[in-house]
Amino acid sequence: MDKDGQMARGRATAEMVARQANVSRVAVSRAFNSHTSLKPEKRELILRIAQELNYTPDRAARALVSGRTHLIGVIVPDVCSYWESQEIDALTTALQNEGFATLLFKTRSDFSMDEKLLAYMRGFNPDSVIAFMENVRPSTLVRFLDRAVPIYVHYPHPDAEDDGEDGPLYDRLNVLQHGGIDQAVALLQGYNTRRIVYLSGAVKSRSNVAREKMLRTVMAARGLPPPRVVIGDYSYDTAYAATIDLFRVGDGADAIFASNDVSAFGVIDALRHELGLRVPEDVKVVGFDDIAQSHWKSYDLTTVKFDLSERVRALVRLILRRLNEPDAPALQETLHTSLVVRGTVG
Amino acid sequence: MDKDGQMARGRATAEMVARQANVSRVAVSRAFNSHTSLKPEKRELILRIAQELNYTPDRAARALVSGRTHLIGVIVPDVCSYWESQEIDALTTALQNEGFATLLFKTRSDFSMDEKLLAYMRGFNPDSVIAFMENVRPSTLVRFLDRAVPIYVHYPHPDAEDDGEDGPLYDRLNVLQHGGIDQAVALLQGYNTRRIVYLSGAVKSRSNVAREKMLRTVMAARGLPPPRVVIGDYSYDTAYAATIDLFRVGDGADAIFASNDVSAFGVIDALRHELGLRVPEDVKVVGFDDIAQSHWKSYDLTTVKFDLSERVRALVRLILRRLNEPDAPALQETLHTSLVVRGTVG
């Protein structure tokens, strides 16, 4: 493969395909970007030859002129965190199907701002950014990404401070926590559960704030006293220690709402293996997320779930729409939660 | 920012920096790629102005001329799989520190070849590829990636069929399974355990083959009869069902070697919650990997571990070396395993 098209650097170029097919290089470009007119038989010939030569338009060159890299930056504090790994997994599949690819970055695990990382990521020119940084305001984020379209991922209700007069300033995915939490509280109420404790996640994170707030609202609406709050950080180990502390030093509880499934596992293990209590007979436990492990027999956790695939579909829809119409008004989609009843309650 | 440097598309260009600093555009390029000579004060001025303008060399343009994208393709069947998510996490951090970024792709979950995906990934021109595709030979993989340098990730011993006369044909990371497995078998032998069962992973996967083979070798060397083999696929659910089947229909066992930690969890849960057996009193269980959940109280798993961070360091070292010296002879590094003793044995 070195007679006239030099096959430099190992990849075929549009020039070679053109020569082989007796067409101009422009025709080759047109064959791949269908929106301009080109005689059908010609396109067919070009595509066949391209296939033969294993040719694909070079993405760097394409990005240079079009300004689109087809990369979606994903910033995440911890890939191992089960919920997030599930989301990354689904997201990668979905983006792949739409001609994009996931560009993964890791940030500090406290959900806070990381200017250094953001600048670094910006250098790769992602077309859009999905940030798992719950403590950062969108307006702060957007200042560091001039060209990219940021989608700020979080779970709570719309945040008034980030809204303009005519609605939200940025595309947003909202999760209405009400449904699942209300079902859970109703279920507990049915068992005459009295002392309900909320084990928090990372205190300042938006999802944690939203979950606690909604829990208070729901309990008040049902005529229950507000829950006691124990500080956690979404991790197994902290939940484990906090639970022991709650029962050894504190007043104990009849039911514990954990801010996510992983910390619910910590709660359950502390109750059973350290405190000698039974779940659900002595203490009932509810989690958030419904990750894959929640149905494992050792835990069999009752938890507040929302549909992951639905969420990812919505997210990809938002991203694609924004890329096609950069100046369209900000959009938001709303998802709902529901309760998955398993063995840790009832 | 539109007086002469037009700030097109939102990003500053080298041209603008040059104009602002009264230098030629070439000088700006030199200031960023230090290997050519440039008056120090000039470089300083340029870098200062660049910072002011928030300028970074465009990676697409840079890739176009240099042929380097600084992207490392990572192909993985399942991001949620805990061991792999841990590896992706560590890898992303390490690559980030070296000026690269992780480009994530998802493939079929049976570890087999996926030409479609490979062609798709090739389109993004990654500088190197890390593939979690244990059923695919490196030689097959390399056929689909003309320019990229593939690193084939697997756990077993060197595979003779992929070696040339003067050693291995490709860079490789080998894991010597012997240490941890031998310790585990010795421990079981100490308890006079007789009927040992190996619960396989995905049957054709290299890591599974290597683990089973080494288990046989070690047991033979210690004068034990070969283990019975039960078919699994690395998943919790399959392990759960297979264990029930083993005890209800089959002969049962005194100890079960699970091919990874997740399936060990499935084994434990089936024994305790479905078959009413005690672990470790009635049946002992050993896993592979030592993922984060293995120390959780519900499982407290004894398992064969090797150092993840050491592994990732070695991997990154291999990649960087290959990028700097594309024609250097193939290199291999070897890692060792050890046993982490917890509650499921003894």
Add this chain to the structure above:
DNA sequence: ACCGAGAATGAACACGTTTTCACTTCGCGT
């Protein structure tokens, strides 16, 4: 004051596309 070597500099080209803009060809109605 002069020469020469090495450092510093900038013009021009290369990288592989997409897009614009004239130009040619084609088919069809009068």
Add this chain to the structure above:
DNA sequence: ACGCGAAGTGAAAACGTGTTCATTCTCGGT
């Protein structure tokens, strides 16, 4: 036969950088 839009075509200009090569500058030694 003529004209006239529409469809098809290719030359040339971007896109933003790295690199080569010839030129200019600097400075120490005679």
